[in-house]
Amino acid sequence: MTTPVMKGGLKRVLGIFSRGGFLRKEWLLLLMVILIMSLVFYPREKIFTIDVSTEVVSFRISDPKYSEWDISGASLQKHFFEETEKATLLPDDSHLEPSKGVTVQLQRHGVSTIYIKLTCDAGSVGRIDTGDGKYIELGEWALISIIGEVKPKLFPFRGTLDIGDDVTVGIDSILLGGSVSIVEEKLLTNGHYIAGKETLNPGDRVQLWKSQKPVSKRAEDGSCINSKTLNVVEEQREMSDVDGFVRTEPANNYFGPVNALNLVAHGKADYAEVNRFGSAGYEIKVLPLTRFVNDPILAILLGVVTALLLLLELVSKIQSFNDSKNKGDDIHD
Amino acid sequence: MDRARKLGLIGALLTAFSPIVYSIDPVAILDPNSPILNEVYKDEVPVSGKVIAGVGMSGLAVNGELALFPKAESSLGFACVQVMSRDGRYWAENTFVLPEIDLGDRVQVSYPSKYNDLLNEYDADDLAILSYSGRCEKKKVNNFMVTTRQKLVDKSRALIVYVNSSRADTYIRVMNDPLKKVTKKCRKITEGRRTGYDTICRVDMSERTPAVNPVKLGIYRRKFNKSLKPVQFLVVLPELNS
Numbered sequence: 001m002t003t004p005v006m007k008g009g010l011k012r013v014l015g016i017f018s019r020g021g022f023l024r025k026e027w028l029l030l031l032m033v034i035l036i037m038s039l040v041f042y043p044r045e046k047i048f049t050i051d052v053s054t055e056v057v058s059f060r061i062s063d064p065k066y067s068e069w070d071i072s073g074a075s076l077q078k079h080f081f082e083e084t085e086k087a088t089l090l091p092d093d094s095h096l097e098p099s100k101g102v103t104v105q106l107q108r109h110g111v112s113t114i115y116i117k118l119t120c121d122a123g124s125v126g127r128i129d130t131g132d133g134k135y136i137e138l139g140e141w142a143l144i145s146i147i148g149e150v151k152p153k154l155f156p157f158r159g160t161l162d163i164g165d166d167v168t169v170g171i172d173s174i175l176l177g178g179s180v181s182i183v184e185e186k187l188l189t190n191g192h193y194i195a196g197k198e199t200l201n202p203g204d205r206v207q208l209w210k211s212q213k214p215v216s217k218r219a220e221d222g223s224c225i226n227s228k229t230l231n232v233v234e235e236q237r238e239m240s241d242v243d244g245f246v247r248t249e250p251a252n253n254y255f256g257p258v259n260a261l262n263l264v265a266h267g268k269a270d271y272a273e274v275n276r277f278g279s280a281g282y283e284i285k286v287l288p289l290t291r292f293v294n295d296p297i298l299a300i301l302l303g304v305v306t307a308l309l310l311l312l313e314l315v316s317k318i319q320s321f322n323d324s325k326n327k328g329d330d331i332h333d
Numbered sequence: 334m335d336r337a338r339k340l341g342l343i344g345a346l347l348t349a350f351s352p353i354v355y356s357i358d359p360v361a362i363l364d365p366n367s368p369i370l371n372e373v374y375k376d377e378v379p380v381s382g383k384v385i386a387g388v389g390m391s392g393l394a395v396n397g398e399l400a401l402f403p404k405a406e407s408s409l410g411f412a413c414v415q416v417m418s419r420d421g422r423y424w425a426e427n428t429f430v431l432p433e434i435d436l437g438d439r440v441q442v443s444y445p446s447k448y449n450d451l452l453n454e455y456d457a458d459d460l461a462i463l464s465y466s467g468r469c470e471k472k473k474v475n476n477f478m479v480t481t482r483q484k485l486v487d488k489s490r491a492l493i494v495y496v497n498s499s500r501a502d503t504y505i506r507v508m509n510d511p512l513k514k515v516t517k518k519c520r521k522i523t524e525g526r527r528t529g530y531d532t533i534c535r536v537d538m539s540e541r542t543p544a545v546n547p548v549k550l551g552i553y554r555r556k557f558n559k560s561l562k563p564v565q566f567l568v569v570l571p572e573l574n575s
Contacts (some may be wrong), residue, residue, distance in 0.1 A: 081555075116559070121520075166526055168528045171500060278376065
């Protein structure tokens, strides 16, 4: 039973969705689907987090100030062709100041010597501040060996990252294991959620990439010049810059020896490329449709829209019931 | 049209197309004793332990997809052609019969691969070809001939050596040419899979060719604190008139 006021209000509501009403149900449905889909496919910031244990890792330094390392007590070799070169023992408080664009490779087997290799195609890989106001200038190639370190060391860096190596003949250093997690921005908020996590197998090789074509850039003065820096090689895509650090534990660690190099890195990227021996490899990325499952805000919005559609359907049914009832009344009259 | 005019027209057409007819290179064909191409394309990659994966030259004109530059003495002999992709998925090793050749002849290779479409997709630096005189059963080889591909035609003229360096830093040196006896750093490939080879060495040939032929090349590698055994080999250069 309805009062005359309620009847009038319901009629007005029903009138909006009636055939002549300004909001037809079909249009509203289409509008909502477009709204939801545009929210799903709208590009969002994705942060890849890599947490691995590896025997070898390479990075190309993009921010030298962020990538200075304490190399006190390490030994230095500067000449590629002189294997028997007598290494220079670096004094306490020695710091490595790498050049922009230099390729750094860290290698360690188990808890043995940590090797830091710096290479350029041309120019200088950087210099070493020996802590007493003097600098050792480096050329295109340098090898720093840290032997018998008694305390943990941390090597922070900012640059592009290449973890592990493809398994093939002559390779002795590989990725030992770890994971890649993808953290994605929540819809309409500053929050983030974990959109996916993949486990890496021993022997995998991982790189982070952006989808777009790289912009052409010239090497800056004083930077390490290599084919990548100069964009000599035509590329269809660009590697992502990440912030990260490598931690090495001493052999006599309190918890026992911790193997090789532990690396944690975070950076914005579109996908991670994994090369795996014996397979074609794969890409780790977030598909937009998985946001329905992972993004709580989008899931709530979808719930609200579904409830609204149900309400519309109910209103539509009431309207058709009223119409058929009115027709019946007219026939009886 | 009378008979004389018809003959004249045919003659004119033949004359017009004659340079094309004459520019077709002699063709090397598969050894009749093993007429099916010995090739593999799969994700479970075959791995080769050879340091030198290929020797090629860019900037040379070529008919067809693949060409060799054998010595005239190899005329009507055999040539082994090994093809390997950078990602290691494609690998082939086959003996070809060389046609009759003169000094400086370029030999087109008839390569009836069932993966031709896939091979054509490989970029200039993604496919290494190694070729030498004789059958593929020959064990110890350090004398290679220059090969080239259609995808290398537009690049500047350079001798290219594809190296499986074991991820070591690599340099190339021309050993027997006093004017070109320089050591040059090779480019390490950092992108994508490098199961076949990981380094590309180039010796520029755009200004002048070495005064000696064959040219002796040395590949020097160093892996952190350890130098790997140097590899030295000869490459027979083609007669470069243009």
